[in-house]
Amino acid sequence: MANTIKVFHKTAPNGRVSCYLSRRDFVETRDQIEPVDGVVVVSNDYLKGRSIFAQVRVTYQFGQEEDEILGNYYHKEVDLVRKKVYPSSESCKPTEIQDRLIARLGSNAYPFTVSLPANSPESVTLEPGGKDKLIGVTYDLRLYAANNEEEEAHKRNTVNFNVRKIRIVNMKTKNHHSQVNVYKTFLMPPGHLDIEVSLNKDIYYHGQQIDGAFFINNKSKKIVKYAKCEVVQHLECTMNNYFFSQTVANLDTHEGFPVVPGTDNQKSFRLVALASTLNNRLGIALDGRYRDEDVNLPSSTLTSPEQDLNDTMGVLVSYSVRVTFNCGSIGGNVSVEVPFRLVHSPCPEEKKMLKRTQSVESYSEDGIVFEDFTRLRRGQSISDGTSYA
Incomplete structure (x- = not known):
């Protein structure tokens, strides 16, 4: 046959x-x-x-x-x-x-x-x-x-x-663990937050689960009420130097919160960034047309070592995981971003x-x-x- x-x-x-x-x-x-x-x-x-x-x-x-x-x-x-x-x-x-x-x-x-x-x-x-x-x-x-x-x-x-x-992309290189540490200080009253946000790797294929974790140690007088985890899509239009960002996946967590002064909290989270799971695709960058059934999020822009990004025409795409900690109306929000690459798998x-x-x-x-x-x-x-x- x-x-x-x-x-x-x-x-x-x-x-x-x-x-x-x-x-x-x-x-x-x-x-x-x-x-x-x-x-x-x-x-x-x-x-x-x-x-x-x-x-x-x-x-x-x-x-x-x-x-x-x-x-x-x-x-x-x-x-x-x-x-x-x-x-x-x-x-x-x-x-x-x-x-x-x-x-x-x-x-x-x-x-x-x-x-x-x-x-x-x-x-x-x-x-x-x-x-x-x-x-x-x-x-x-x-x-x-x-x-x-x-x-x-x-x-x-x-x-x-x-x-x-x-x-x-068929990534033959070793996938590295991504981690960002932030030391946030407060003047009134004095104190600081020790924050660590990490991802299990820095390259993900479309449809893969993005596994991350955060640790926060509250050495201030503020009360951390909750955390919000997001996958953020960053776009740069090279023809008019216009930058903007959109959230393509998010998760609010209240487990282990509030974090009162002198305590800490450690938690793992999982996010999936897919165009098919978005309730509203308007304003989100895609690799096809809005009503296409096989449309997906665009892959991260990858360039060769000899290629200059300043000479690239089009839209440069990058992604990051953003974890935002809410410290109340006076303390405000503290955000930590960990970049990663999103690519098609062979x-x-x-x-x-x-x-x-x-x-x-x-x-x-x-x-x-x-x-x-x-x-x-x-x-x-x-x-x-x-x-x-």
């Missing part, structure tokens, strides 16, 4: 150009960015001397049009890739999926492969709600017919895919966790399943094209 391969299908408005993709994500590993490959099908006698081109456009959107000040534009589009895919001068061997598609679709089916340049920014989006435009970094893959590379694409003969660029367990129910359009004995590529992404994405069910 043939292995089942899911392929995403979309057709241009004029019905003369169709495209089939085996995956919807550009996946970056430690060594390379895996390309997106597929097959384009053109109707008989449609090209008439023209060619089929592939284009990858990245859109940077920071703020809305009404927020423009003194010519400071918040919208920028950059073409990262533009290449001729048919007729192609490249002699690349078709993949197994492309061979099956060509055998299924006939002689008008032509294979293509599109790769991204190194250091391309990862997909990060924020939906502000209402009629405001999407904020962040988004990618579009377009295939269209044109006479030459400089000619702009026409909507009627263009197949447009909303794709993503994500990073999968393990099959996470891919299985990210899988969702899918609607199948058609099926045949050659093992190919076609699914319409809609604007709203549905179902498994990261492992599409990398593993067969």
Whole structure:
């Protein structure tokens, strides 16, 4: 029995150009960015001397049009890739999926492969709600017919895919224990708090439980009433130097509280940061669109030693665990933050966790399943094209 391969299908408005993709994500590993490959099908006698081109456009959107000040534009589009895919001068061997598609679709089916340049920014989006435009970094893959590379694409003969660029990390280095100590002093009346917050490691995969602990020794005259534990998402928009933070998981604990003067309290806690558990995703950075079923929190931004963060375009993402101790209306709050990294795992367990129910359009004995590529992404994405069910 043939292995089942899911392929995403979309057709241009004029019905003369169709495209089939085996995956919807550009996946970056430690060594390379895996390309997106597929097959384009053109109707008989449609090209008439023209060619089929592939284009990858990245859109940077920071703020809305009404927020423009003194010519400071918040919208920028950059073409990262533009290449001729048919007729192609490249002699690349078709993949197994492309061979099956060509055998299924006939002689008008032509294979293509599109790769991204190194250091391309990862997909990060924020939906502000209402009629405001999407904020962040988004990618579009377009295939269209044109006479030459400089000619702009026409909507009627263009197949447009909303794709993503994500990073999968296989951390071979040792995972270190993270710990932050804080010595908080008070002047009136004199005294101090000794606080220690720790995490069992500094790198977590999406969906993993974040295990931490805190210890507080009260050597002041204040009364510590309770503690609040949070996973905080920090974002930096490099195009306008805008910084902001949002809480993506939280837990209030009253066990062992209040901590009166001369006593201490030690407690473990557990948090899970997942987009699927958020009651309200508006204002939270995601790696896809708000209504996508397979959307997730974006991974932490990782850079190579030779890469300068000041030259990075896009949205820089980082995470930390924040523990806040409430010392009353006069004493105020004391916060301690421990940074960590959140990344995608190459393990099959996470891919299985990210899988969702899918609607199948058609099926045949050659093992190919076609699914319409809609604007709203549905179902498994990261492992599409990398593993067969």
